[in-house]
Amino acid sequence: MTPKSRPASSKKSKPPAPRRIAVVGAGIAGIACARTLAQAGHQVTVFEKSRGAGGRMSTRDTEFGSFDHGTQYFTVRDARFEKALASSPGLIRPWSASTVRILDALGRVVASALPPKEAHWVATPGMNALVRHWAQPLDDAGQLLVQTQVTRIEPDALHPERWQLQTEGEGASSHVHSGFDTVVLAVPAEQAHALLVSSQQSPALTAQIAPVNVAPCWTLMLAFPQVPQPTLPLLGPHWNAARSTHHRIAWLARESSKPGRSQIERWTVQASPEWSERHLEDDAERVKAKLIKAFSEVTGIRAEPPYAEVHRWRFAQTTEPLGKSHAWDASARIGACGDWCLGHRAEDGFLSGLEMALAII
Template sequence: MPNPSSPQVAVIGAGLAGIACARTLTRAGASVRVFEKALKVGGRMGSRQTPFGSFDHGAQAFTVRDPRFETALRTVPESIARWSTPAVHVVDPLGRITEAADRSEVRWVGTPAMEALPRAWAAPLADAGALVLGTRVQVVERDAVDSSRWQLQTLGDDGSVRVFAGFDAVLFATPASQAADVLERSRLAPTFVERLRGIEVAPCWTLMLAFPQAATALGPAWNAAFSAHHRVAWVARESSKPGRGPVERWTVHASPAWSQEHAGDDPQRVEAKLRKAFAEVTGIRAEPSHTAVKLWRHAKTLTPLGRPHLWDARLGLGACGDWCLGHRAEHAFVSGLELALAALAR
């Protein structure tokens, strides 16, 4: 049950930024409710489960540069592992290595799948009943009982409309355009809306392929590469990651420009084009037993905010996300952490 004497905070979005924000607030004694339109936490730190094994179809790996991120990761050592097998190469459109492997920075993954990390950090929130999943925030408005506080109008997956009230602060941890949509609909914070509309983010089509019939590893000697192919930006052998199943599986991220150009295309057409590009880059022309595609509409920040968060102490409104600083998982964590600290200092 919320403690009425503690700051009451609503966090909208349960990706890595939202979980980091809520986790920091809770550890400082605030009472937090986290609202997420999906049915699970993690956002692009999510994983797709299939009969052939998991796919990290969003974030492929993460690096650790900020000491605060490193300290937080130490709290969940069982949920992460060093991706030590592959060196990340740069390859031409035919998969030929054009630059020496990047061995200068360690890459980490969630284990047994990427979603394990946000799930581990969100577990105390779930245990406390602070996660409200499958719920989309439609409007933020002044509380009907106490006009110094906020209330949220929400729409559930089942069509139910609910009102959650009594919040001292409302913090958005969603893609910038989604936060702007809610604020515009709520007729709030026009300065925030203007800043949020200035964030440029590219989509990303993701292709997933499984080859359970393969007795040995298929294709190139490398396991992960940035690609110069006009359709493909990244290719990785999922089965090379620690804690994954042995079935040969590959994930392909389309380039930002190609994804933007084909964002409205039929998924079957996208799949066919990306499979052709995958074969050109890797040399793998075997027929997969499983294929799937997903469009991430808010994947790669092109024009970031340039600061860790937005925060208006007078209104008690804020926004965070990887789009504040860039597009890395670490950017999302730092943004959520720093917004929480700003809200606590109010």
């Protein structure tokens, strides 16, 4: 058989040339997307406005121990997420609060939230350890730019068919990063929407994500280092995590009950979406006082905490998701991903970033 008569199916096609891709946001969605693209041979740069990777899977370190003040735990339901976790042995451990209690407004246990077979998992020594571990190869290669906020997306000045990003860093220093074939916004939907509008780019993508709604959350962190270790189980309730119907509080967790953490008695308390929305712009000290009062009402712990701080998440829990794994404008080559596409779980963020990368590939 001559080459001319060889069936087309036997011809080997060349793999597509590597593309330069910018990923804005280094939470679990952004890092899952960036790693998948990098493993496929593309040149990826991740831009993160904070000091490190993690997003809402963040950990606050204090002199009394750490607080997972964002995502408290995760469950595993998708085989792809399970496989990714298996690639990071030693980082993930089950948390004994697998059966979360449900409390009434007076703090009384009325039910259990999840069946005992669905385990709660945490990263050690803090929730941010998982995303930072996955981001490490990108960081080592100089592809993770932290404390770098993207402020505008615009056509590349030298190659208009590509994109350039205007950024601000420490000390309000500005810079332009150019030559990107594709841009992925792995940030909260409201932030992605605002960036697209201010940049006057991709009306199609802007319209796709406009209906998404994500509620805010005030988070309270408390430490009681004065409590002697032998009496720890006697301080407050005999459960480690609970959902509450109290008008201010939606979630409480004993941080010291998580594996790999300091044993100093610590609690993370997350306010309800409704209460957080009403008090979003309140003074932090006023919010702290109100949440400490609610905490004592729910748990019965009246001791004065030597450490008490609050953190405001403007975008925390999705109330109106996109309804699909990602948003993509193929003609503009701009996409968006995040847990808000599917829901609000950590696994949703991972799957969204993965699916976004596969759509690009």
